[in-house]
Amino acid sequence: MNKDFRMYDMEIRHAPDAGGHFDRFGGKYAAETLMGPLAELEAAFYASWEDESFQAERLRLLQQYVGRPTPLYHAEHLSRAIGGAQIILKREDLTHTGAHKINNTIGQGLLAQRMGKKRVIAETGAGQHGVATATVAAMFDMQCDVYMGREDMRRQAPNVFRMELLGARVIPVDCGSGTLKDALNEALRDWVASCETTFYIIGTVAGPHPYPLMVRQYHAVIGQEARAQCLEQFGRLPDVAMACVGGGSNAMGLLHPLRDDDIRLVAVEAAGHGLDGDEHAASMLAGRPGILHGNLTYLLEDAEGQIKGTHSISAGLDYPGVGPELAAMYEAGRLELDSATDDQALEAFSRLAHTEGILPALESSHALAAAMRMAADMSPDEMILVNLSGRGDKDLDTVMQVFGKDAKAAAGGAA
Amino acid sequence: MNKDFRMYDMEIRHAPDAGGHFDRFGGKYAAETLMGPLAELEAAFYASWEDESFQAERLRLLQQYVGRPTPLYHAEHLSRAIGGAQIILKREDLTHTGAHKINNTIGQGLLAQRMGKKRVIAETGAGQHGVATATVAAMFDMQCDVYMGREDMRRQAPNVFRMELLGARVIPVDCGSGTLKDALNEALRDWVASCETTFYIIGTVAGPHPYPLMVRQYHAVIGQEARAQCLEQFGRLPDVAMACVGGGSNAMGLLHPLRDDDIRLVAVEAAGHGLDGDEHAASMLAGRPGILHGNLTYLLEDAEGQIKGTHSISAGLDYPGVGPELAAMYEAGRLELDSATDDQALEAFSRLAHTEGILPALESSHALAAAMRMAADMSPDEMILVNLSGRGDKDLDTVMQVFGKDAKAAAGGAA
Amino acid sequence: MSLDRLQSCFERCKAESRAALVGYLTAGDPNPATSEKLLHVLAKSADIIEIGMPFSDPMADGPSIQAASERSLAAGTKMHDVFHLCLSVRKARPEAGIVLMGYANVAYAMGYEHFAEQAALAGADGVLIVDIPPEESGDFDAALKAHALHSIRLVAPTSSVQRRELAAKTASGFIYYVSLTGITGAEMGAVSDIRTQVDSLHNQSGLPICVGFGIKTVEQARSVAAFADGVVIGSHFVSCIAEHAGNESAMLAALDKTCAAMRAAMGNGSKP
Amino acid sequence: MSLDRLQSCFERCKAESRAALVGYLTAGDPNPATSEKLLHVLAKSADIIEIGMPFSDPMADGPSIQAASERSLAAGTKMHDVFHLCLSVRKARPEAGIVLMGYANVAYAMGYEHFAEQAALAGADGVLIVDIPPEESGDFDAALKAHALHSIRLVAPTSSVQRRELAAKTASGFIYYVSLTGITGAEMGAVSDIRTQVDSLHNQSGLPICVGFGIKTVEQARSVAAFADGVVIGSHFVSCIAEHAGNESAMLAALDKTCAAMRAAMGNGSKP
Numbered sequence A, B: 001m002n003k004d005f006r007m008y009d010m011e012i013r014h015a016p017d018a019g020g021h022f023d024r025f026g027g028k029y030a031a032e033t034l035m036g037p038l039a040e041l042e043a044a045f046y047a048s049w050e051d052e053s054f055q056a057e058r059l060r061l062l063q064q065y066v067g068r069p070t071p072l073y074h075a076e077h078l079s080r081a082i083g084g085a086q087i088i089l090k091r092e093d094l095t096h097t098g099a100h101k102i103n104n105t106i107g108q109g110l111l112a113q114r115m116g117k118k119r120v121i122a123e124t125g126a127g128q129h130g131v132a133t134a135t136v137a138a139m140f141d142m143q144c145d146v147y148m149g150r151e152d153m154r155r156q157a158p159n160v161f162r163m164e165l166l167g168a169r170v171i172p173v174d175c176g177s178g179t180l181k182d183a184l185n186e187a188l189r190d191w192v193a194s195c196e197t198t199f200y201i202i203g204t205v206a207g208p209h210p211y212p213l214m215v216r217q218y219h220a221v222i223g224q225e226a227r228a229q230c231l232e233q234f235g236r237l238p239d240v241a242m243a244c245v246g247g248g249s250n251a252m253g254l255l256h257p258l259r260d261d262d263i264r265l266v267a268v269e270a271a272g273h274g275l276d277g278d279e280h281a282a283s284m285l286a287g288r289p290g291i292l293h294g295n296l297t298y299l300l301e302d303a304e305g306q307i308k309g310t311h312s313i314s315a316g317l318d319y320p321g322v323g324p325e326l327a328a329m330y331e332a333g334r335l336e337l338d339s340a341t342d343d344q345a346l347e348a349f350s351r352l353a354h355t356e357g358i359l360p361a362l363e364s365s366h367a368l369a370a371a372m373r374m375a376a377d378m379s380p381d382e383m384i385l386v387n388l389s390g391r392g393d394k395d396l397d398t399v400m401q402v403f404g405k406d407a408k409a410a411a412g413g414a415a
Numbered sequence C, D: 001m002s003l004d005r006l007q008s009c010f011e012r013c014k015a016e017s018r019a020a021l022v023g024y025l026t027a028g029d030p031n032p033a034t035s036e037k038l039l040h041v042l043a044k045s046a047d048i049i050e051i052g053m054p055f056s057d058p059m060a061d062g063p064s065i066q067a068a069s070e071r072s073l074a075a076g077t078k079m080h081d082v083f084h085l086c087l088s089v090r091k092a093r094p095e096a097g098i099v100l101m102g103y104a105n106v107a108y109a110m111g112y113e114h115f116a117e118q119a120a121l122a123g124a125d126g127v128l129i130v131d132i133p134p135e136e137s138g139d140f141d142a143a144l145k146a147h148a149l150h151s152i153r154l155v156a157p158t159s160s161v162q163r164r165e166l167a168a169k170t171a172s173g174f175i176y177y178v179s180l181t182g183i184t185g186a187e188m189g190a191v192s193d194i195r196t197q198v199d200s201l202h203n204q205s206g207l208p209i210c211v212g213f214g215i216k217t218v219e220q221a222r223s224v225a226a227f228a229d230g231v232v233i234g235s236h237f238v239s240c241i242a243e244h245a246g247n248e249s250a251m252l253a254a255l256d257k258t259c260a261a262m263r264a265a266m267g268n269g270s271k272p
Ligand SMILES: Cc1ncc(COP(=O)(O)O)c(C=O)c1O
Pocket: A099, A100, A101, A125, A126, A127, A128, A129, A203, A204, A205, A244, A245, A246, A247, A248, A249, A250, A251, A315, A316, A317, A361, A363, A364, A389, A390, A391
């Protein structure tokens, strides 16, 4: 009620250059066919951003449909158990559809409407972006096709059903490793052929300009709220702000509005089975700059520039790149990096479940794992703000399997 | 942010008599062993209700942990498609754990803490109350056992996993029909034996006094918010307010704070395969007063007073009784009744998914089905407020099965 | 008149320096015909016969008596069968105490008045409804009273002093002291605790005190019989039926044997 | 010098009143050894050979060329193999045009300067990187220029007038007009539309205009050859490799036959 609109800052701060570059990263490395549509999109985005009625409708939907502002929750029981810094959770898990992704699809969905597009497409890894896209497509009565790697369809089955129930078509992608990057390739192929009628809703702060900027702006509500809530609830800003990084949308959403404050910003990458081998998805910690999916950024690639297969237990982090602005902030020294392995993420998942009664998404569990580790070495009057980017319901099968329980058997019988 | 506490009314209005009777309904029809514990509970409840620090902590958790206030969303696309009254949704689906049930478990959980109990038990049908109980038990570090019919464990498998991941033990109940009423019987049996150390968190406005009152008071935030939000967003109150009825907690939560206004109040019962036969759960429409689970209320029973087996596609409505206060309001003419069949609920589920991008719980879909039917005969400047008591994620398997899709196959493969 | 009959039962036992054996079986379990024979067997040893009225949702009962209700209802037992069985026992044992025991909804569905009338006609002496506590018993007790039926009350370990007084004031026939915090068929509590409770109840009320819930062995029965006016055996007798399912004569023989053993444990002449 | 070579190709074709055949194969598909033979077969008929540099994520390509990249990488093809194949073709056909085609990251990973140097040493005449549009091509074009390599540009149906001008200004060698809005291997657009576009491009730029994407039949090739300076055939040639997988001689024969047919379709002497 009486939700305070003033916490939302409509100015575009730290904008990229005209070509969409954040320092040397970003840009518009796209096929010629897409350059026209991208220019059209850019113009439409900037015009809509200045349009008060567009912004009012976006905020109205974020509040009345998505459920913003999401709470800021002091995880007292967890913090006490760790005995170090206070861990504060930004509860994006409480948004409609269960992850931050919807902040962005509401924005892009409205923009698609404004541009008169009748069809949207999306790529998805964890399925959260696909669900969020299918959701706004249903609401705005647009046709919706979602590309999803077959491996991801398996690990995030409930999200596949959800998309179908929302009226979207989920198109399995078999090429490559059947995960997020392959889905992105397929979506780009679709868009190249359909760009005149179709709006491509990219799910993270990656892709050719203006996507990284646009998606960041749509997610900035996370950090803007969190900043205001911290001041209101605790009378101060946190010492550290942390988020997991797949493409980086929940990270930029939280961190961008805090970057001008004296706060340590930390991005947590997926270390999979460990950073030593190839079974991880830590693009910044273990990769180097390269060009993929329309932008120049940190990538996991071999010596020849071939993109590597990645591994993470969490489908949403299983991507060999990262948003270009994160790469720029990292190189500029404004962003610290950390990582969590599959096992550490699972442990954090259990720990939060048992101490706070919250089942986090496996993606978010990576940020939590790093926060818990960091908190242990800090004092109880310090504060770590963690983006709880999504809820773990979509990960039940994965987690039960790991914890050695056969899901179906548990359902059928055991005490 | 700046959430307005003033919308919450702390006065207990329309209280039952000292014995917990709402007119001729309600009361304390409990085994002698429980009469002492019930008296202790009643005293603790009243004392806590007057305790400002208790209430402040309850509201703080409702806001920062549960995500209250939940939005009020005008389902414009659905309303337009129907072409009648405007349908307004109270978004309890956006609460932590995904249904209104948590409003109550936060309250009872805090009370259990205050009473020094180290263990909680609960019965559950849809699993939502079980999850909500397991959740607060985890947060408050209490041991938790949840009784659940084996049939319900099958249809709401994801909720079984969730409870287990939260550290609760789910105890399958095989007696009777393996649904909610049998789980309640088992929980009562447990409590009779353990009442000195254990708090029984009942999940709806039923059971012996003080449960129906207590649970209503904990859920009244729903209607109190909705009332204030209606006035703020639409400048008026709705013409009709509607909710589905299993035991009646989401209905009382919404309707109680609106009962002194000039608003039609409608409770929607589960008509299953139709009210003609025995395959439904419409206790008021098709039952008669009787005594079960500690209170006198409308029941589905045979001529001899034996409780009948019920049927509803939604586990949360599959219960042969109803909260006594609803029975009293119905007999007093303050509550209208309607019903929806399994098929109508499924259709409403699809309709909301396709027009608004929201997957409602199958329970809530019953209220929606009735609202859609009623709306069609009303004018576009009339308004129906519907309690969207929960989200449909827990029902994916059921729905996919009905819609003729094999869930596993869809996950593995199809486009 | 029936008020006298329960009283005489206890007086008779007192005269024999022993506790009364109160035996429970669910009416119609495993079916009305066999049930009749079982009740007659029980009636040979028991001073007071508790006839359980089967109910679909016996929340105060453990697995054994739950199963008895299920068997009885599955066999089609109706309330007129229950009353018929009651009458049959009454005819066989004119001097025995008979108590109908069950859940509120069965009586409520008939109407309290009609229920009491039928119970009286069937020869019952009293009624014990598990889920009608004194607070809710106004109408019900009135109906019982009108038909000269005792309203038996439970007192539990969790009952406060006030509640014990309330029970003492509103009960008639006897007080049923629940020997454990839990459901029927669970493990009995410590004998010394029970004794303390029963002694204090004796101070509060002039009514006989019977002790039940969880008494399964002859030893337990004997130790309780040493201070209680009556000992209630329920699940233990009911279990004979499940154990010998499908073999009526074995069932009857087993029940007979265990009833006799329990009757012997009541301690003829041994009571102080 | 190479700048001349592409120009001479087009001049030679013009002199023969026909369009140039621009043939594409992915280097190293299905393996480096066979690929070398295939490229030599292609080089017999094609005026300009486009050598695809395999990439793990060929997002502008359809299934056929995607699969070619996958086969090539699976066979272990590295960039030195690509350059080796290029040089091999160069040696066999000193007068042919050779264009390296691929994705930005492969060149970026080598360093643009090193890449350009190697490409020039391998005898390439030009380079076409699908995902380096003019906006991002500053450093890359500089590197190509330093090694006297053409920077080939794509123009698409969705390219605005301004973008066509940009392409005309920044391209050299030829302009590659994309005959459909979509990925390689999809269905070609309407010939009349393509003609209109190509005509207007001819007005904007003095560079030769080649048309490609989706040309699969001799008839399509012939109709486009009637107005374009060159016709690019890619997926259609590549499909010979998948169709005859495991049978190298059949693969080579099939490619030879289809190349010759396409070469014939370029319309010797038939151009206005
Ligand atoms: C809950 C959640 N968190 C995080 C991510 C990672 O994406 P990003 O880095 O763009 O926030 C995903 C992606 O699906 C997600 O679902």
